[in-house]
Amino acid sequence: MLTLYPIKAFQDNYHWLLADPQTREAAVVDPGDAAPVLAFLEERQLKLTTVLITHHHADHIGGVATLNERLGPLTIHGPATPRIPQVNHPVQEGDAITVLGHRLQVLEVPGHTLEHIAYVSEGPLTAAGPALFCGDTLFAAGCGRMFEGNPTMMQGSLQKLADLPTDTLVYCAHEYTLGNLRFAAAVMPDNTALQERQARDSALRERGEPTVPSRLATELATNPFLRCREPEVVRMAASVETLPATDPASVFGALRRWKDRF
Secondary structure, eight states, X not given: OOEEEEEEETTXXXXXXXXXXXXXEEEEEOOSOHHHHHHHHHHHTOEEXXXXXXXXXXXXXXXXXXXXXHHOSOEEEEESOTTOTTOSEEEOTTOEEEETTEEEEEEEOOSSSTTOEEEEESSOSBTTBOEXXXXXXEETTEEOOOXXXXXXXXXXXXXXXXXXXXXXXEEESBOOHHHHHHHHHHHOTTOHHXXXXXXXXXXXXXXXXXXXXXXXXXXXXXXXGGOTTSHHHHHHHHHXXXXXXXXXXXXXXXXXXXXXXX
């Protein structure tokens, strides 16, 4: 089993670092800033071999070139796009890669960006269970903005993630949870699981601890963007704007626009 560490970067990013305690080899997901990654590797005496990239935004790839120059050559997986020239092992939907002895499946999840991908382990990655590295597509209690996609595209990507095993741990890239929970409470004011989560995650942040990863089962119960078929969510979406239909993509679009101005 691997060990997973959150490396804090910028204001609210997490660069997830996977480490094999036996070989001391490591991989990192979306290293937007090389400095904290280099410091962590030196402190723990780990050897970086692999980088996983989900999409092209600077806070996810800004440190890749420096890491490769200082520690490389590294194996750098990511979407096949000229917007990420650092990638030397491009991947796409259906591909499986081996990282530190564990197989990860590649999922295409467009919406936040058109080439966004995610990585999900085949079986447990750590002692806690299987892992999903989803960048800025699915967040704890929320989802990413649609910078390039449309509601149908983004909702389809979220549904693809929602269909994964419910014990999957969701390793998203930002600490946005408390703000997302406030919006979720506006959408689902009577959701008791959400109320319990708000209390639990608020206590974590008061202690300075991350609220992620979250369990996919928790997201299915408390994340409004994964509940676009639920009557209470449909009703609330229809209360803020006139829906052209009540299909999940239309409901999702209304929720995302509401969240953008929340």
